[in-house]
Amino acid sequence: MPYFLKSKKLDFKADGPYVAVLSEPEAKRLGVQNNDDIEIRWGKHRVIAEADFTNSKVKKGEIGLFHEIWEDYPLKKGEVVQIKVLSRPASIKAIIKKLLGKRLNYEEIYSIIKDIVSRRLGRSEISYFVASSFARHYNDTELYYLTKAMAETGEQLRFKGKVVDKHSVGGLAGNRTSMMVVPIVASTGLVIPKTSSRAVTSPAGTADTMEVICPVQHSVKSIKKFIKKNNCCLVWGGGLNIAPSDDRIIRASHPLGIEPYNKMIVSIMAKKVAMGIKYLIIDMPVGPTTKIPNIKLAWDVERKFVYLGKRFGMKVKVKMTDAREPVGRGVGPALEARDALRVLQQHPLRPLDLEKKSIILAGELFELCGKVKKGRGRIRARQILESGEAWKMMQKIIKAQGGNPDIKADDVTLGAIKKRYFIKKNATIKEVLDTSVDDIARLLGAPDEKLAGIHIHQRIGSKVKKGDPSFTFYAQSKERMRLAEVALKKMKIFLFKKK
Amino acid sequence: MPYFLKSKKLDFKADGPYVAVLSEPEAKRLGVQNNDDIEIRWGKHRVIAEADFTNSKVKKGEIGLFHEIWEDYPLKKGEVVQIKVLSRPASIKAIIKKLLGKRLNYEEIYSIIKDIVSRRLGRSEISYFVASSFARHYNDTELYYLTKAMAETGEQLRFKGKVVDKHSVGGLAGNRTSMMVVPIVASTGLVIPKTSSRAVTSPAGTADTMEVICPVQHSVKSIKKFIKKNNCCLVWGGGLNIAPSDDRIIRASHPLGIEPYNKMIVSIMAKKVAMGIKYLIIDMPVGPTTKIPNIKLAWDVERKFVYLGKRFGMKVKVKMTDAREPVGRGVGPALEARDALRVLQQHPLRPLDLEKKSIILAGELFELCGKVKKGRGRIRARQILESGEAWKMMQKIIKAQGGNPDIKADDVTLGAIKKRYFIKKNATIKEVLDTSVDDIARLLGAPDEKLAGIHIHQRIGSKVKKGDPSFTFYAQSKERMRLAEVALKKMKIFLFKKK
Numbered sequence: 002m003p004y005f006l007k008s009k010k011l012d013f014k015a016d017g018p019y020v021a022v023l024s025e026p027e028a029k030r031l032g033v034q035n036n037d038d039i040e041i042r043w044g045k046h047r048v049i050a051e052a053d054f055t056n057s058k059v060k061k062g063e064i065g066l067f068h069e070i071w072e073d074y075p076l077k078k079g080e081v082v083q084i085k086v087l088s089r090p091a092s093i094k095a096i097i098k099k100l101l102g103k104r105l106n107y108e109e110i111y112s113i114i115k116d117i118v119s120r121r122l123g124r125s126e127i128s129y130f131v132a133s134s135f136a137r138h139y140n141d142t143e144l145y146y147l148t149k150a151m152a153e154t155g156e157q158l159r160f161k162g163k164v165v166d167k168h169s170v171g172g173l174a175g176n177r178t179s180m181m182v183v184p185i186v187a188s189t190g191l192v193i194p195k196t197s198s199r200a201v202t203s204p205a206g207t208a209d210t211m212e213v214i215c216p217v218q219h220s221v222k223s224i225k226k227f228i229k230k231n232n233c234c235l236v237w238g239g240g241l242n243i244a245p246s247d248d249r250i251i252r253a254s255h256p257l258g259i260e261p262y263n264k265m266i267v268s269i270m271a272k273k274v275a276m277g278i279k280y281l282i283i284d285m286p287v288g289p290t291t292k293i294p295n296i297k298l299a300w301d302v303e304r305k306f307v308y309l310g311k312r313f314g315m316k317v318k319v320k321m322t323d324a325r326e327p328v329g330r331g332v333g334p335a336l337e338a339r340d341a342l343r344v345l346q347q348h349p350l351r352p353l354d355l356e357k358k359s360i361i362l363a364g365e366l367f368e369l370c371g372k373v374k375k376g377r378g379r380i381r382a383r384q385i386l387e388s389g390e391a392w393k394m395m396q397k398i399i400k401a402q403g404g405n406p407d408i409k410a411d412d413v414t415l416g417a418i419k420k421r422y423f424i425k426k427n428a429t430i431k432e433v434l435d436t437s438v439d440d441i442a443r444l445l446g447a448p449d450e451k452l453a454g455i456h457i458h459q460r461i462g463s464k465v466k467k468g469d470p471s472f473t474f475y476a477q478s479k480e481r482m483r484l485a486e487v488a489l490k491k492m493k494i495f496l497f498k499k500k
Numbered sequence: 501m502p503y504f505l506k507s508k509k510l511d512f513k514a515d516g517p518y519v520a521v522l523s524e525p526e527a528k529r530l531g532v533q534n535n536d537d538i539e540i541r542w543g544k545h546r547v548i549a550e551a552d553f554t555n556s557k558v559k560k561g562e563i564g565l566f567h568e569i570w571e572d573y574p575l576k577k578g579e580v581v582q583i584k585v586l587s588r589p590a591s592i593k594a595i596i597k598k599l600l601g602k603r604l605n606y607e608e609i610y611s612i613i614k615d616i617v618s619r620r621l622g623r624s625e626i627s628y629f630v631a632s633s634f635a636r637h638y639n640d641t642e643l644y645y646l647t648k649a650m651a652e653t654g655e656q657l658r659f660k661g662k663v664v665d666k667h668s669v670g671g672l673a674g675n676r677t678s679m680m681v682v683p684i685v686a687s688t689g690l691v692i693p694k695t696s697s698r699a700v701t702s703p704a705g706t707a708d709t710m711e712v713i714c715p716v717q718h719s720v721k722s723i724k725k726f727i728k729k730n731n732c733c734l735v736w737g738g739g740l741n742i743a744p745s746d747d748r749i750i751r752a753s754h755p756l757g758i759e760p761y762n763k764m765i766v767s768i769m770a771k772k773v774a775m776g777i778k779y780l781i782i783d784m785p786v787g788p789t790t791k792i793p794n795i796k797l798a799w800d801v802e803r804k805f806v807y808l809g810k811r812f813g814m815k816v817k818v819k820m821t822d823a824r825e826p827v828g829r830g831v832g833p834a835l836e837a838r839d840a841l842r843v844l845q846q847h848p849l850r851p852l853d854l855e856k857k858s859i860i861l862a863g864e865l866f867e868l869c870g871k872v873k874k875g876r877g878r879i880r881a882r883q884i885l886e887s888g889e890a891w892k893m894m895q896k897i898i899k900a901q902g903g904n905p906d907i908k909a910d911d912v913t914l915g916a917i918k919k920r921y922f923i924k925k926n927a928t929i930k931e932v933l934d935t936s937v938d939d940i941a942r943l944l945g946a947p948d949e950k951l952a953g954i955h956i957h958q959r960i961g962s963k964v965k966k967g968d969p970s971f972t973f974y975a976q977s978k979e980r981m982r983l984a985e986v987a988l989k990k991m992k993i994f995l996f997k998k999k
Contacts, residue, residue: 005943005983030701030942061948062979081986097756100634126755128624132631135599202529256625257596443529444504449560480506480561487580488504 004031006064008043008080014068019050021084022065028054031086038087041066046074049087092116093126099133107146114150117246127253134261144267144305145312151271156221156242159277160228162192163370166276167362168269169284170302171203172291174438175329175352178284179207180235180341181359184394185385186366187233194228194276196238204442204454205334208237213338213413213451215404231397244271262302265292270309280370281310281317282362286324290435296321318369320362326433326461329355333447333454335413336475342410345392351410354460360386416445416452416475418482422489424469430459432496440492441474444485450477459495471495503530505563507542507579513567518549520583521564527553530585537586540565545573548586591615592625598632606645613649616745626752633760643766643804644811650770655720655741658776659727661691662869665775666861667768668783669801670702671790673937674828674851677783678706679734679840680858683893684884685865686732693727693775695737703941703953704833707736712837712912712950714903730896743770761801764791769808779869780809780816781861785823789934795820817868819861825932825960828854832946832953834912835974841909844891850909853959859885915944915951915974917981921988923968929958931995939991940973943984949976958994970994 011022021039023031033039033052041048041064048070059065064084070076095109113130116122122130139147167182183195197207197217208217217237219227224241227234247268254260273281283306287299303319310317329340329352343351344359363385364378373381385391396406438455446453458470465471472494476482510521520538522530532538532551540547540563547569558564563583569575594608612629615621621629638646666681682694696706696716707716716736718726723740726733746767753759772780782805785791786798802818809816828839828851842850843858862884863877872880884890895905937954945952957969964970971993975981 004939005987007979007983026948062945062983081983083986083990093756097634097758100631102635123755125623125627125752128627129631129756132599132628133635135596136601136632136635253624256622257592257628259596440503446561449525484504484506484561484580488582491582 004084005081006084007062008076008078008082009059009063009065010071010078011058011065011067019048019070020053020067021050022053022055022059022067024059024061024063025054025056027061028052031084033086040085040087041070041082042084043076043080043082046076048074090116090121092122096126096129096133099137100129102137104140105143105146107149110143110146111150111153114147114154114246117249118154124253127249128256131250131254131257134264135257139263141305141308144263145309147267148270148274148309148313151244151246151267152274155245155275157275157277158194158221158224160192160194162190162232163279164192164194164277165280165366165370166193166195166273166278167282167284167366168273169286170265170269170292171286172293173286173288173324174204174327174332174435174442175337175340175355176284176286176327176358177205177207177210177329177337177341178355178359178362180211180395181344181356181386181391182363182366183233183235184345184391184398185359185363185382187231188385188390188394189367189372189381190232191366191370191372192228193233194224195233195235196241196243196272196276197235198238200448204332204439204447205337206448207235208239209334209448209451210337210341211235212237213335214342214408215399215402217402219402227398227401230401231394233394233398234402235398236402238272243275244268247271262298263305266302266305266309270306270313273315274313279315280366281315282366282369283317283319284362285319285321287321288324288435291324316369318365320365322358325435327435327438327457328352328358330458331454331456332438332442333445333475334451335415336454336456339410339413339415342408342413344386345395346410347387347389347392348410356386414452416450416454416477418476418479419473420482420486421473422471424459424465424467424471427466428464428497430461430463430465430495431498433457433459433461434492434494434496437492437494441485441488441494444481444488445474445476446478446481450481452477453481457494503583504580505583506561507575507577507581508558508562508564509570509577510557510564510566518547518569519552519566520549521552521554521558521566523558523560523562524553524555526560527551530583532585539584539586540569540581541584542575542579542581545575547573589615589620591621595625595628595632598636599628601636603639604642604645606648609642609645610649610652613646613653613745616748617653623752626748627755630749630753630756633763634756638762640804640807643762644808646766647769647773647808647812650743650745650766651773654744654774656774656776657693657720657723659691659693659724661689661731662778663691663693663776664779664865664869665692665694665772665777666781666783666865667772668785669764669768669791670785671792672785672787672823673703673826673831673934673941674836674839674854675783675785675826675857676704676706676709676828676836676840677854677858677861679710679894680843680855680885680890681862681865682732682734683844683890683897684858684862684881686730687884687889687893688866688871688880689731690865690869690871691727692732693723694732694734695740695742695771695775696734697737699947703831703938703946704836705947706734707738708833708947708950709836709840710734711736712833713841713907714898714901716901718901726897726900729900730893732893732897733901734897735901737771742774743767746770761797762804765801765804765808769805769812772814773812778814779865780814781865781868782816782818783861784818784820786820787823790823815868817864819864821857824934826934826937826956827851827857829957830953830955831937831941832944832974833950834914835953835955838909838912838914841907841912843885844894845909846886846888847909855885913951915949915953915976917975917978918972919981919985920972921970923958923964923966923970926965927963927996929960929962929964929994930997932956932958932960933991933993933995936991936993940984940987940993943980943987944973944975945977945980949980951976952980956993
């Protein structure tokens with residue numbers, strides 16, 4: 002349907018596409034949405050411009066054109082131009098197609114993800130895409146297409162050597178195994194370009210914890226340098242433009258308050274593909290408070306991880322663990338950093354559960370990529386840790402990333418305001434309530450107040466006596482300590498066995 | 501999960517619910533969305549407040565509370581309160597349920613519509629609801645629930661007597677039959693509280709056309725007065741709070757660029773239910789350029805209209821017409837008003853197709869509500885029109901609504917700038933291109949410039965000779981005329997039969 006408007010020169014410039022501005026009623030008539038492409042024709046000329054709206058600069062019957070068009074084309078002021086709204090983005094058609102229950106091919110899926118990244122699709126449109134993943138089944142091939150498209154629409158890194166990684170699907174307090182797995186693995190010459198996230202709803206992410214020891218925000222260029230030097234890094238993955246559609250999709254799905262499992266799997270795998278990972282261990286804590294509450298779901302998620310890995314030539318192993326209490330003693334960035342340093346430095350007070358889990362995961366990775374024979378992975382990992390090789394590698398990482406490599410575990414500064422609680426009567430610990438630990442740590446100020454958090458002195462099965470320490474709160478302000486104290490009156494950290 | 505924050509007094513008042521303000525990071529942690537309900541507890545007190553965000557007035561660890569809470573409750577400044585995010589609105593759960601393909605009951609559907617009307621659901625959430633109507637089948641019962649909920653969440657009018665209506669699903673140029681049907685029908689004592697819409701994408705709606713003759717924007721109170729006096733009215737339906745969810749749903753579905761048929765049926769019926777209609781004729785033009793392009797679809801739509809009517813005790817008849825050209829000669833508010841007045845005043849130049857269609861629809865309505873025997877409806881309608889009774893009733897409507905009841909058809913002012921086109925060679929008209937007619941009328945300025953539009957001198961089947969008038973353009977400004985002239989070079993109004 003052709004349409005005619007009188008051109009008007011606007012004294013604006015846009016760095017990017019040509020911009021055409023319509024009055025809102027005109028846009029409404031034409032059915033033009035913000036950022037739609039419109040074709041402008043006059044004489045022999047044809048220009049594609051992005052539509053924008055205004056009610057002040059442009060009247061009905063007019064089309065305002067930004068500076069660049071007037072510079073680039075012979076257009077007279079007031080010339081009547083023919084305009085045509087180009088059909089809606091193919092991605093919208095693809096979204097509707099999926100909503101209607103049809104299979105999508107790669108071009109269609111790519112168009113959706115590309116338009117999300119380039120912001121051609123707005124939040125409302127992305128909602129329709131997210132809705133399709135609730136309402137309709139995406140089969141394995143479609144999940145592969147999604148993963149591929151998400152990886153390919155951002156930065157893609159490729160490193161020389163055997164590139165391996167370890168990823169936790171999360172949802173468990175503590176559990177900072179990456180800080181051991183990375184140096185153990187890198188000590189053997191394997192390449193492990195580890196990017197981690199910051200906490201969103203938890204008291205600390207690996208990036209928050211590592212940041213207690215050294216800077217974690219680095220450019221892609223620096224990351225390449227770290228890898229060249231040490232085979233590894235431990236950096237924050239945000240801001241690197243790795244699978245950038247992920248963030249916007251997550252934001253659009255907030256109103257629903259749930260993340261579909263397929264979405265989680267695809268997000269993780271897209272990032273691993275973009276990072277060029279070839280061998281991947283997935284740490285999957287299965288338990289009532291984690292992201293994967295039951296074993297049946299765990300099997301399905303495992304199958305999909307392995308399938309997607311295969312499509313990209315990546316060997317994936319999912320290591321499930323029964324998750325019923327925090328891993329490590331501290332919860333909060335500084336406390337978790339201290340735990341990790343204690344393990345690396347083989348400190349007498351190191352948390353043995355965190356050490357063990359790290360050794361298991363590193364060992365699995367060794368076996369997965371053929372570094373050692375089946376059954377020898379843990380032994381090798383333990384050797385590297387106990388011999389001090391892992392700590393030496395961690396020192397190199399810290400130095401490369403700009404921290405002090407001579408830091409001792411007990412040098413880690415903790416919140417100056419401290420309160421220790423004690424066991425009130427002899428008993429055996431039946432449960433450590435993971436979610437209460439998380440809540441208290443956040444009330445104390447974690448993750449933003451890095452020195453805040455909670456240290457748990459007891460574990461499931463501990464036989465405790467009246468007067469034993471139970472847990473210690475650390476805070477950076479009295480206010481925060483007060484909040485946690487009040488909260489503690491209404492919640493429990495431990496459950497005890499009945500006699 | 502309990503959570504504790506320090507209360508802070510904010511010097512704001514809200515007319516309505518209590519308001520609690522969180523810092524954005526705090527809200528993020530808690531997973532609180534704007535307008536979520538949160539529970540605040542301290543001592544023996546418990547208050548439900550609506551969440552709002554800020555980054556300036558409230559720091560992390562604090563909760564800002566509006567004035568009213570401090571007035572109504574004994575709360576000390578700085579008191580630590582326990583807060584809990586109440587579960588997401590039930591409507592969100594219902595939307596997810598439907599996305600997952602389950603049936604919804606009335607309470608669930610009502611919660612969605614109610615939360616749309618009360619703005620508890622935002623645009624993104626409404627998108628998920630619209631998505632569900634694409635992805636999942638709403639069965640007849642669910643459509644009934646939707647219609648009922650949409651009607652009940654707005655104003656509901658009830659009039660004495662036999663309350664009838666006529667509605668066109670639209671999509672055809674001209675077709676202003678309401679302006680005849682209403683006075684014909686009301687002349688017999690039937691009650692017809694006609695509300696019409698303004699044009700959105702077309703050159704004129706009935707409200708725009710009627711407004712050429714008299715004001716159409718009236719309060720519910722005035723409408724009741726009109727009905728009491730004349731049994732009828734011809735007013736604009738916007739702004740009356742009739743089925744108010746409709747507008748917001750339409751806006752949320754804009755990105756997709758298509759309106760599901762079920763959505764259209766439900767919208768129309770909800771408004772009729774809210775107006776208390778008991779007998780309804782649906783004018784359904786079926787043709788390539790109308791909203792209902794084929795007969796199979798027409799049958800399905802018809803079935804649903806009749807079914808929904810039955811559920812509400814409303815007799816509905818769908819009158820399908822083969823739609824291949826505009827109905828009436830003029831397109832544009834003033835030109836269409838002139839056509840309608842010409843029919844009402846039995847002017848020699850009145851468009852007979854418009855007259856005939858109006859008589860058919862009024863006749864169907866007479867038969868549907870038992871006013872006359874089967875087969876006698878058209879005769880009765882024609883009598884009323886030809887005897888001048890219909891015009892007399894229209895004069896009463898015009899007078900009641902504040903216009904000049906003595907207006908003559910030829911008194912209608914048309915655009916001062918006029919250009920007549922002529923047939924270039926002898927031929928027979930094969931097609932009048934409805935969409936071209938629409939486009940030209942809009943280019944000339946309709947519907948906002950009420951005097952603008954196009955008058956078509958020929959119809960399908962007309963045998964025309966060189967020099968006969970073909971069509972006349974009317975505009976209020978030279979600029980607009982220019983636009984239409986340029987456009988005409990690239991499009992056709994008529995197709996001619998090959999010899």
